[in-house]
Every structure is written in C-alpha cells, then in structure tokens.
Amino acid sequence: MKPIENDAVAQTFEAYPQKIRRKLLVLRQLIFDTAASTDGVGEIEETLKWGEPAYLTSRSKSGSTIRLGWKKSSPAQYGIYFHCQTNLIASFRTAFQDDFKFEGNRCIYFEENDVVPVDVLELCIAVALTYHRRKTGPQAG
Template identity: 65%
Template sequence: MSIPFQSSAVAQAFEAYPPAMRRQLMALRELIFRTAASTPGVGELEETLKWGEPAYLTTRSKSGSTIRIAWKKTRPTEYAMYFNCQTTLVDTFRSLFPDDFQFEGNRALVFQDSQAVPTDTLAFCVAAALTYHRNGKDGAPVTRKPS
C-alpha cells in the first residue's frame, strides 16, 4: 500500500530521516493509515507536522487523539510512536502489553531499529488512539487484548 503524502512538508520530514529509519517510520505510517481505514468511525486522516514530526489526526470525525511518529538524532537506534501525554492511552497499553513494547513515560512506544514490531498489537493501540474521543476520555476504548 503506497499512500501519497498529503503535503510536501511531511514528505520532506520523512526524507530527512536516515534511510533505515525512514523505512521503519514508513511502515508505521502505513500501519496507521491501514488501521484508520479498517476502524469504523475514524474516517479520513489528516497528515501534518506537529513539532516538526509526522502527525496523524482525525480532524473530520474528531474520533481520536493525535498520533506522531519520529526518530531523534539523540537516540540513533530508536524510533517511536507518540501519543498525547494527557490521555490514558500509554498507561493502558503498558497494563495490557507489558512485554510487547518499550515505553517512554506516558507518551510513547519506543522501538529499536533491530526489533520486530508486533504489528497486530500495535494496530490495536493505533485503533484505540484513533477512537479515543469517540469512546470516552477515560480510557474506555482499550479494555481488552486483541484476539
């Protein structure tokens, strides 16, 4: 699935990443779009930059919370998926999937460049973020592990 960028600024942000990290982040980007398309009520995503990083918003449906993906020069072997730290999302993911992810506080799932990403579990987390407002801000969207 090759999804065109919605803006040249986002495309340039991806181009600025080292090639190996760009591939990893493009895989996360594809997972976000694929999950949005298969999750009822999410609708079309807006792809933009927040803090200079690719961000995915449910602007039209207002069903969810923003997801960002990024690589940082200060942590060259890691890349991450960021969630709004004012939500209960990451705390909930930590309680459901303590061994599946590396967590950064209450805001991110961190991946090593050599690590296989648990895509089914991550898609569940993405769907929870993309429906967070629709299902209630108390963390209600994430109540059980994917089957």
C-alpha cells in the same frame, strides 16, 4: 503505500536516516490502514506537529493525535507517540507490557532492529483513533 501529499511531511521523512525512514513509513501505513478498517474514524489528516509527522482525525474528531518520531540523540530508536494527557500509554503498558518498550506517558519506541508486533500495535492505534468517541460515547461515565 499511500503517497505523502503534504510537502513538509515528505521533507521530514526524507531527512530521516534511510533505515529509520523505512521503519517509520511502515508505521505510517499501519496508521492509515487501521483508520480505514476502524468504524467511525474516517479520513486521516497528515501534518507536522512539533516538527514530526502527525496523524489526526480532523473530520470525525474520533481520536487522539498520533505522531511518529526519531531523535538524533538516540539514532537507533524510533517511536510512535500518543498524547501525554490521555491514559493511552498507561493502558497500553498494562495490557502489553511484554510487547513494547515505553517512554514515559507518551511513546512506544523501538530499536531499529526490533521486530514490531504489528497486530498488537494495530490495536493500540485503533484505540487512539477512537479515543474521544469512546471517552464521550454511550459507554463513558
């Protein structure tokens, strides 16, 4: 597991309930592993956005921000958030409607006892981490 180097991010994870924290840390690691195995993504910056752990392709600028979150108002749910002004969730909803539960145009969410379809989620993460590259690359138009 990649150590958390940002103190504010570490404190945010520590504030989550233990069972949810473990689930979010697995998603966090999946983001880093996917970035490492996806051409052109490069180093991931880990920071806070809207008080939640966020993952950015600051150096390569290849992708859209991904956030991880949990809300006290829905204590048994946690989610992976994508930028709401992209078509990412709409694409994921079309391609993977039987694999995930969605919240609006920004989130794939899970119940704390769900089995996360890691292989499919990894594809979604890779698409988000290369969103800008695909949008402006040779195949755009």
